[in-house]
Amino acid sequence: MLENRRFVIIGFFALVGILYLLRLFYLQVLDESYSIESSSNSxxxxxxxxxxxxxxxxxxxxxxxxxxxxxxxxxxxxAKVSDTLRFCQVLGLxxxxxxxxxxxxxxxxxxxxxxxxxxxxxxxxxxxxxxxxxxxxxxxxxxxxxxxxxxxxxxxxxxxxxxxxxxxxxxxxxxxxxxxxxxxxxxxxxxxxxxxxxxxxxxxxxxxxxxxxxxxxxxxxxxxxxxxxxxxxGLDLDLQQYADSLMVNKVGSVVAIEPKTGQILTMVSAPSYDPNLLASRYFSKNFAALARNPYKPLFNRAVMASYRPGSTFKLIQALVGLQEGVITPSSGFSHAGSPIKCHNHPFTGTVAMGVAHSCNPYFYNVFRRIVYNNDIKNTYKASAVGLDRWYGYVSKFGIGQRLGVDITGEYRGNLPNKDYYDKIIGEGRWKFSNIYSLSIGEGELLITPIKMANVAAIIANRGYFYTPHVVASVGDNHTIDTTFTIRRETGIAARHFEPVIQGMIGAVESGTARRSRVEGITIGGKTGTSQNRVGDDHSIFIAFAPVDDPKIAIAVFVENAGSGGAAAAPIANLVIEKYLRGTITNKALETSMLNANFIKKVILPGVKKPVAKKPVATDSLKKQTP
Structure with a gap:
């Protein structure tokens, strides 16, 4: 018995010895990493x-x-530097x-x-x-x-x-x-x-x-x-440079999308900077200078700046009203009884006329019918239920949420609902008279330029969109992110877009954007004037073209430039023509926009601010986000 144990013990130690020898052989002969470590000096x-x-x-x-x-x-x-002076001279330090x-x-x-x-x-x-x-x-x-x-x-x-x-x-x-x-x-x-x-x-x-x-x-x-x-x-470099030139001496954004794919054609945030400044050994110094610039060139206004959409939002109001059945394409409204005044034009007898003339009372009545579902009872309960129903439609246009653009810093904006007003004003304490400024894209609505460009793409597509994205494909195999190939429906029937589009054509041909119409190209567009608490209003325009076969949808925002037809519409239509034709026919308009300087109207931090203008809806929330 003892003899057997002796052999077991001897065998165990022999096995361990053999394993150590094999490991040593592997490390010294087979494993190159050991040789590398042992030769670290060479x-x-x-x-x-x-x-x-x-x-x-x-x-x-x-x-x-x-x-x-x-x-x-x-x-x-x-490190050994015996002659520091010479070392510094060699490296320029x-x-x-x-x-x-x-x-x-x-x-x-x-x-x-x-x-x-x-x-x-x-x-x-x-x-x-x-x-x-x-x-x-x-x-x-x-x-x-x-x-x-x-x-x-x-x-x-x-x-x-x-x-x-x-x-x-x-x-x-x-x-x-x-x-x-x-x-x-x-x-x-x-x-x-x-x-x-x-x-x-x-x-x-x-x-x-x-x-x-x-x-x-x-x-x-x-x-x-x-x-x-x-x-x-999906960017068009030539179009991008042209849009950049039109936005010189302006603060704002230009975003253009290919409606059929969601690919972003151009994305301007003005003022901007030369990207080579942040691609050098002087990165820290240049970044600090850009960060101190009062016009905030590092701030990507295309996806981060928030504005009230103004009259461009009336397009969504019309579409929701038609889908809900509270109006028809031939519904008309007078200006009587509306607390929001309008421009000098006659009775608005159709949806198309309401869009073309951007009639404030018309869309006040449309929104009122949506909220009350044609059962006009000015109560909190009716307003709350109707507002949340409206919210459900509008959110499907991408308003009040992040679209999922492949750009960092996308801001979701604000789309108010029942809970929002319950929190701000108090449950049971608000009603339609507190929220009617939403009818014309004012009040507590906040959107970004990319979202309004996407709205233009939705209308161009008659009811759906693909998430806007910069990168079309990756690598030599041109791999496509499937997130950007999903068709996203708004729930608005295609037939309801036609009267709205006819109104958009009218706005460009003979309405608020007629100054910048392009001969030979049918453009559907809508101007907007976004109220601004400080300084002049912001100029907004969204459009798509050609109407029958849309290839480009666009949104232009120019801060403190006044009405939508004054700056945003001309810039948008010039970009549209440049993309579709490669040249510009209205040279006078082009020269005018290239030379226009609206940046001087921008009020910078620290500068004495003028008295804020009275908001359209005087009994809406007193505290509004600029």
């Missing part, structure tokens, strides 16, 4: 950062590409900058490499590469710089900058390291995973001075970096 592991994907417009024109640059990194405990950069690197880690100086050009790298051999602890890392073919689309594209400490901590899968670049805004952020590509690893030999001596083992263990996927957008 073999260096180099991470290769891939090029980010490029960005193209709908016609294949390049918008964003990459320029190779070099970052200088430092490992503090290895002040002594204070050198001290600051070294302190920051040491604070991060004395043993890990961190960024010392970023984005040296190929020429700078070539001129100092040999000199830097004299300074141990410093190394060059190949990188790239985002470069833009034209100074446009800054807010839509977004920018790339160094990852923040908080972003490093929050990442679920450890991919990024200190000093890495990451998309911080716009589609650069939304499509970060597609754009960033896949890192590569190279093992290189170097001597004791850190001089490169070639790839280790012929590069057999190297993995190549894989460039990020290219983005193919």
């Amino acid at each position: 073999i260096k592991r180099v991470i290769e950062i891939p090029f980010r994907g490029q960005i193209y417009d709908r016609n294949g024109k390049l918008i964003v590409y990459n320029t190779p640059v070099y970052d200088l990194v430092v490992t503090p405990y290895k 002040e002594r204070s900058e050198f001290d600051s950069l070294m302190n920051a690197a040491s604070a991060y880690s004395r043993r890990k490499p961190s960024l010392f100086l970023r984005q040296l050009s190929k020429e700078d790298f070539a001129s100092i590469q040999d000199i830097m051999v004299d300074y141990s602890g410093f190394a060059f890392v190949k990188s790239s710089l985002r470069t833009y073919t034209t100074p446009t689309l800054a807010n839509t594209l977004g920018y790339v900058s160094e990852i923040t400490g908080r972003q490093l901590e929050k990442q679920e899968v450890k991919y990024y390291r200190q000093g890495d670049y990451i998309g911080q805004n716009g589609i650069e952020k939304v499509y970060e995973k597609e754009l960033r590509g896949r890192r590569g690893i190279k093992f290189v030999m170097q001597n004791v001075s850190g001089v490169y001596k070639g790839p280790w083992k012929g590069g057999i263990l190297d993995t190549m970096a894989v460039a990020g996927d290219n983005l193919h957008t």
Whole structure:
């Protein structure tokens, strides 16, 4: 028995010994990583950062590409700079900058490499590469710089900058390291995973001075970096630049959509900035200057600015009224009894006439019928039930919610319902007389330009839309996000759009937008004048064309420019003609809009404000969001 135990114990230790020998053989002979670690003084592991994907417009024109640059990194405990003055002269630094950069690197880690100086050009790298051999602890890392073919689309594209400490901590899968670049805004952020590509690893030999001596083992263990996927957008670069030119010296936005696909053709936020400013080694300085600019060029007005829609909202009121059956295409209303006054025009006998003349009393009566369902009882209960029924229809147009655009920072706006007024005024304490300003797009309604462009696309499509999006497809295989291929219905029957569209044609041909009509192109449009608590009103216009085969739907907002026909309508119709024809026939109108300066009317923070104008609905909420 004892003899058997002795053999078991001997066998156990023999097995353990064999396992250790096999493991040692694997580490020393088979596993290359052991050899690499043991040769750390002569073999260096180099991470290769891939090029980010490029960005193209709908016609294949390049918008964003990459320029190779070099970052200088430092490992503090290895760093030896005997002649600081010469070192600073080589890199063009002040002594204070050198001290600051070294302190920051040491604070991060004395043993890990961190960024010392970023984005040296190929020429700078070539001129100092040999000199830097004299300074141990410093190394060059190949990188790239985002470069833009034209100074446009800054807010839509977004920018790339160094990852923040908080972003490093929050990442679920450890991919990024200190000093890495990451998309911080716009589609650069939304499509970060597609754009960033896949890192590569190279093992290189170097001597004791850190001089490169070639790839280790012929590069057999190297993995190549894989460039990020290219983005193919629905943007039209030429149209974008033209729209930009029309919005010079103006504050506002232009958003144009292809109705049949939901692809965004142009997205202007004015004033804007040259995206190259945030794609340089002076990022912090330039960003700070842009952030201090009182006109807020970093603020993407297309998806973030909120306005009252004004008379453009009457289109939705008409459609809801027709769907609910409280009006017919031939319903007419007089101006009598309406607390909202109108322009100088006769009795409005049809929906089309109401739209064409933008008749305030007409849509006051339409909204009143919707809320009360033709049972006119001025009570809280009737108002509450009717308002929520109205809310259900309007929300399907994308109002009061985020559309899901592939742009960061989309604001959902405000679409009031029963709960909203119960909270603000008090349950049982409000009725129709408190909310009738909603009938003409005023009061507590807040929308963004992208939403009104989408409303134009819905009307162009006679009742449905695809979520507006910038990126049409991703990669060489042109992968399409299925989210943007879902047809979203509004619940309004197609037949109800025809009288509204006839009214929109009338508004352009002989109504409020007639000044900017385009010969030979049938445009359906609607002007709006958004009330502004401070300064002049905002000019709004939405439209689509051609009416029979819509190819473009558009919304234009120009702050403090007055009526919709004064600025927004001319700009919109010029953009429409440019897109459909490639040229402009009304040169006088074009010159007028190119030279128009409405930015001088914008009241900036700190400037004495004029007395606010009395709102249309005097008994609506006293406190309204501007």
